[in-house]
Amino acid sequence: MSAKGTASESVRVIVRCRPMSDKESESHHRRVVEMNPERGSIEIRKGADDEPKQFTFDAVYDERAPQKRLYSETFQPLVDSVLEGFNGTIFAYGQTGTGKTYTMEGIRTDPEKRGVIPNSFEHIFGHIQKSRNKQYLVRASYLEIYQEEIRDLIAKDQSKKLELKERPDTGVHVRDLSSFLCKSVQEIERVMTVGNQNRAVGRTNMNLHSSRSHAIFIITVEHSDLDEKTDCAPTIRVGKLNLVDLAGSERQSKTNAQGTTQKEAIKINLSLSALGNVISSLVDGKSTHVPYRDSKLTRLLEDSLGGNAKTIMIANIGPSHWNYEETLTTLRYASRAKHIKNKPKVNQDPKDALLREFQSEIAKLKMQLAEKGKRKVKSRSAVSRTSINSDSSAEGCGPTSPDAAEVEYTEKLAAKVAALESKLLGGKDIIEHTNEQERALERKRREIAEQKRIEREMIKKLELHEESASEIREDYTSLQQEVDSKTKKLRKLYGKLQAARIDIKDLTEEHNRERREIEATQHDLTKELKLKYMIIENFIPIQEKAKILSRIVFDDETENWDLLPYSMILNNELGTSAVHPLADSHNPKRLLREMARKRYLEAARSQLDFSLEVVNLRVREYHPPEVSPTLKALLGESMKPLPDMEIDAGQAQFKLVRMPSSKSKGHRSPKSPSTSSRSLYE
Structure with missing residues (x-):
């Protein structure tokens, strides 16, 4: 294959439908998806009387397709x-x-089932x-995008x-x-196992183990x-395979996500929308x-x-009528993706190839070992000549042994x-005939x-040809x-027109639904932003805020606002700062960023009003409100303790007997017995 590249090719799109779940079967959900693997087509019908929508991929x-056949x-x-x-991508x-x-x-x-x-x-x-x-040299990396933050899943x-x-030679990395x-x-499986243990997963109404990250x-x-x-040095080719498991698209009305899960869903839907x-x-x-x-x-x-990779998109759908809108959205999404054109090319002799370094x-190292070996042979021959010409009194002594440090250094090199x-891999010595048979298979x-x-x-072409030829004949x-x-x-054309109108209506409803969801997301983010802004305005001192504003600069590479170190700020006044020594004519990008920061600070100084009222918060002594003498007397009377009571259980009916108060010193109350012996059940 040419190293310069090949002609453009479309993104390949396949669709896989899972079987009905136990929950869907128990709830008597109706199947709305019909698969035709032989023709590569799918029909989805909302109701029995509705016109089906057809897609081709x-x-x-369907659910009967085994994993091995799908892969092969x-x-x-x-x-x-x-x-x-x-380069290849499967997502x-x-x-x-x-x-x-x-x-x-x-x-x-x-x-x-792998x-x-x-x-x-x-x-x-x-x-x-x-x-x-x-x-060959094979290396693996594993990352996740969780709430728009990139995390290395196999890092400590x-x-x-x-x-x-982003670099011009290697692109985004x-x-x-x-x-x-x-x-x-x-x-490589161990690498993946470690990464999976660190992945962000959660439970929703749609899935017990839902992936909450890409x-x-x-x-x-x-x-x-x-x-x-x-x-010349041998040609090195480098292929990169991206295996992408996207987080699931979901509606919050169905997942009932709250709190952290809701924030996760917002970020997921925003990135999928992007x-x-x-x-x-x-x-x-x-x-x-x-x-x-x-994103x-x-x-x-x-x-x-749209780049230089070969790409396959696999769209997963469910068959139940309960997920009709989501399934239709996925199919339309996938139908658009199959029209994307890529221009794959071979990555030949890249600058960052690790194999060449190895x-x-x-x-x-082999050259150093060879030189050590030559010196060792020369020293041995010199020792042999010396032993032959030596005095007879030295008879029986062996040749001089090589230096121990030299031997240790040689062993380390080896x-x-x-x-x-x-670390470098290659084919093993096995029967060539077997190899050839496997390659042929x-x-x-x-x-x-x-x-x-x-x-x-x-x-597909034959059906179109027959339809057009029948009209001619x-x-x-x-x-x-x-x-x-x-x-x-x-009538046939009118049916197509009606189907097109229904599609337009469905697309309009889907667009409005997505717009409402985005508006709800925007509302939540605006609330959070207002809360943070209120905290900044009311709880951060003006001087500290001025210091922070004087350090803010926009980084064009990361497209984020960053804080400059304090060493670059020589005084604390708003709008006055010293240019860093690096920000000179030899570093135009730094100079442009410094100029942009100055313009931002000047605009901030002219627009922001820092004349806020400083509230001195302190603890004050509590003084109760004034109470009238009459109310005081009533409150005092109501707060008097009630007389002690005793229940006489010896009577036919329970009787309430008043106990003598402490003031009467043992004398009974002058009240009549009829009052004291009133039944509890009256």
């Missing part, structure tokens, strides 16, 4: 391209609870073992937030993202040919600007959507070479999958027959 899989027919060719030096999109994580990961302990990621591990290392005269410090950077060299399937597992495969008979805007801009053809910078997810997927270091070479599987795709396309024997035929066509 590169491939569709759809994803295996893309991973093969990565092994040749192309799963869909509503919460539709099986995205199952499709991407599956059950790793069950070979029949998902795309474990199967790609087996595929990559199996290919390396069967390769001949090639040297999980609290550290990473930043996105995550600075300080850790990368682990992997020599086997077991090692996760990207990155596999970088570098390789070079060892049989190139040239004086992804949809990128897809729409790429497909539109009229848009001069593609909003990649609207960190779209910036990381910039090469995958090869250079190994060659240098151990270092062995350690570096262990892989080619045959690829050919079968390609043949199925061609058959689906031919069926029609001959009418009478005017009535022509009227009937054209009336039938008009």
Whole structure:
């Protein structure tokens, strides 16, 4: 394949429908999705009397499709391209609870239920073992985007937030993202296991173990040919595979998310909305600007959507009528994505190739070992000549032993070479005939999958051709027959018109619904912003706020407002600051940022009013309100203790007997017995 690149190719889109869940079956939900894998089409019908909506994709899989067939027919060719030096991306999109994580990961302990990621591990290392005269280096990284913050899932410090950077040669990358060299399937699976333990998951009404973040597992495969008979260094090709498990799109009205979960859902929906805007801009053809910078997810997927990568999108849907709107939205989303054009190219001899560094270091160490070996041979021959010419009194003594430090240094060099070479992978010495048979089987599987795709396309073209040809060949024997035929066509066209109108209505409702959700999100964010602004205005001293404003500067690279260190601020007055020594003519970007900061501070000084009333908060002594003498007397009378009472249980009925008060000194009350012996039940 040409290293310069190939012609443009479309993003491949496949759709997978999960089976009805136990909860849906118990609730007697109706199935609204009909799959046709042979033709690659899907029909979705809201009600029995409604016109169905039809979509066509590169491939569709129903609940009966096994994981292995899904991988071999759809994803295996893309991973093969990565092994040749192309960039590749596989990402799963869909509503919460539709099986995205199952499709991407599956059950790793069950070979029949393993998902795309474990199967790609087996595929990559199996290919390396069967390769001949090639040297490979495999490394893995794992990150997540949680609430618009990037986190390294396999780093020791999980609290550290990473930043996105962009370079002309390598494009967008995550600075300080850790990368682990992997020599086997077991090692790369261990990396993924550690990362999964650190992922953000939560429970919602839609899914008990919902992914609350976007996760990207990155596999970088570098390789070079060892049989190139040239004086130049061997060509190195680098392929990068992005395996993306997107967080589920969801409606808060169905999830009943509150608190932290609600904030997570807001961030998830905003990033997925940004992804949809990128897809729409790429497909539109009229848009001069593609909003990649609207979210960190779209910036990381910039090469995958409209860039130089081979990309497959798998849309996961549910069959129940309860999720009709979400399923229809996903299908429309996927239908737009299949019109995106990419221009894949081979990554040849990149500057940051780690394999070349390993090869250079190994060659240098081997050269040092060879020189040590030559010196050792010379010293041994010198010792032998000395022993032959020595006096007979020295007979029986062995040759002089080499220096112990020299031996230790040589052993260290050899151990270092062995350690570096262990990181480089290549084919093992196995029977070539078996290798050839396995390669032939892989080619045959690829050919079968390609043949199925061609058959689906031919069926679609044949149907269109027959429909247009039937109109041309029609001959009418009478005017009535022509009227009937054209009336039938008009009815058919009218049905299409009605379906188009319904689609427009559905799209308008969907747009309005998304707008309302975005407005609700905006309202929540505005409330939070107002709260923070109120705290700043009322609880932060004016002098401290002025200091903070004097340090604010906008970073063009990260597109964030940053705080300059105090060393760059020579005094505390608003709008006066010293230019950092680096901000001179030799650093124009820093100078421009400094000028922008000055303009911002001047505008802030002219617009912000810091003349706030300072409230001195202190504890005051409490003084009760004045009370009139009459009210005091009434309160005093009501606060007198009640007389003690005793219940006489010896009577036929319970009697209330008044006890003598302390003032009467043992004498009974002068009240009549009839009053004191009133029944409790009267």
